[in-house]
Amino acid sequence: MSYNRLSFIGLKFMAPAVEDKLWIDSTEHEGSLWGKSHSDTPVQWWYADLDGAQKDGSSAISEPVENVTMEPEGKVTMEPEEEVTMPNAKWKTVRRSPADHIADPGTNHLIMTIPGVNFFCFHLDSLHVLDLGVTSHAIGNLLWEICVDHLPGNRAVALATLNKQIAEIYIELNVPKSKWIPALTYKHFNATASTYPNLKHMKGRRIRQFVPVALKLAQEFCAEDEHTQHRLEVFKSLDTLYNCIDSPGLEFSSETQQLFSTAVDNMLAHYGSLAKLSYKKNLYRWSIVPKFHYLAHFPEQSKFLAPRVSWTYGSESFMGTVAALCQACLSGTPSFAVSLTLMLKYRMGSHLRLCGLV
Helix, strand or coil: CCCCCCCCCCCCCCCCCCCCCCCCCCHHHHCCCCCCCCCCCCCCCCCCCCCCEEECCCCHHHCCCEEEEEEEEEECCCCCCCCCCCCCCCHHHHCCCCCHHHCEEEECCHHHHCCCCCCHCCCCHHHHHHHHHHHHHHHHHHHHHHHEEECCHHHHHHHHHHHHHHHHHHHHHHCCHHHHHCCCHHHHHCCCCCCCCCCCCCHHHHHHHHHHHHHHHHHHHCCCHHHHHHHHHHHHHHHHHHHCCCCCCCCCCCCHHHHHHHHHHHHHHHHHHHHCCCCCCCCCCCCHHHHHHHHHHHHHHHHCCCCCHHHCCHHHHHHHHHHHHHHHHHHHCCHHHHHHHHHHHHHEEEEEEEHCCC
C-alpha cells in the first residue's frame, strides 16, 4: 500500500503551497490559519464543456482579472491560468515521502507530539467537507436560482411554491417526514442578491438526504441553456458520489472507486463552469471556498479507506446527546452537582438502551 500521494492535509490545515494554489479566503474560515477574510468570493474556477470535457479557465479569459472589485468589503484575485482539479493539475504531481513529513510535519500543534501520531493519521470528513460545505453551497445556489429566475410572482410567492414542490417530491420519493428539511425561508439559503447563496441552519444529515430532492428540482428546472445544463450535471454527480459513499465496507471496490473519482471530478468541473458563467454576469452565485479543494483530494484518500471510516456523524450525534442531557440537568441543580447528575443520567440511559428497554 502506497501513501505517497496523500499529501492533502499538509497540516497547516491545508494552507496552500506553491504547487497547490486553489485556496480562497472565506468567512467560514475566519480566525483560522487561512487568515481573516472579507468575503466569501470565488477566486479560481475549473470548468467543463457540456460534453463533459474538463478545462481550466485560461482560454475563456481575454483580459486580466486580478484585483477586480466584486464586493465593497474586499477584492477578488483570480488565477485562471492555474489548472486546479484536472487530471494533469500541477498540485497533483507533488509528492512527499514519509521522511519528508517527519522532517517537516507542517505544524507545531501539540497533537503532533503524541507518540505514533503523524501526518498519515489525519483524514477528511464527508460531514464537514461535503454536507456542510460543497453540498450546502450547491443546494443553496439551486434554491436561490429557482426562486429568483424560474418561479413566477414575487419572492414570497416563489418561496411558497418552492416549499410546496419540495414537499411533493419528498412524498414521491417516499421519504418519511422525520427526514424532511424544515419549511424554507430565505434566511436558510440567501437573504439578498448581494451575498452568495449557501444552505444554512440545517443538520448535515438533512442536507445529505436532500440531494435526491435537489436532483429532481434540477431536472424539473433544466432547459437547453448552458447554465441549467451544467447545474443538472452538478446534482447528478453529487447524487452519484453520495451513493458511492453510502456503499458498505471499509474500502471501495475498484469499480466504486472509479465511479466516485469520476463523479467528484465532474461535479467540481461543472460547478466551476457555473462559477465562471456567474462571474461573467457579475452575479453573486456559485462561490468556490476551500472545501471544494478538500473534495478534490477525496478520491485519493478513498483508494485506501472509504469515507465512512472517517466521517463524524456518530461523534456529532453523541455530542448532541450530551448537550441535551446537560440541559436537562440544569434546572434546580447547583452548579457543583451538574457533572455528577449528568453522568448518572447518561449511565441510566445507556443501561436502558443496552438492555433493550428503550
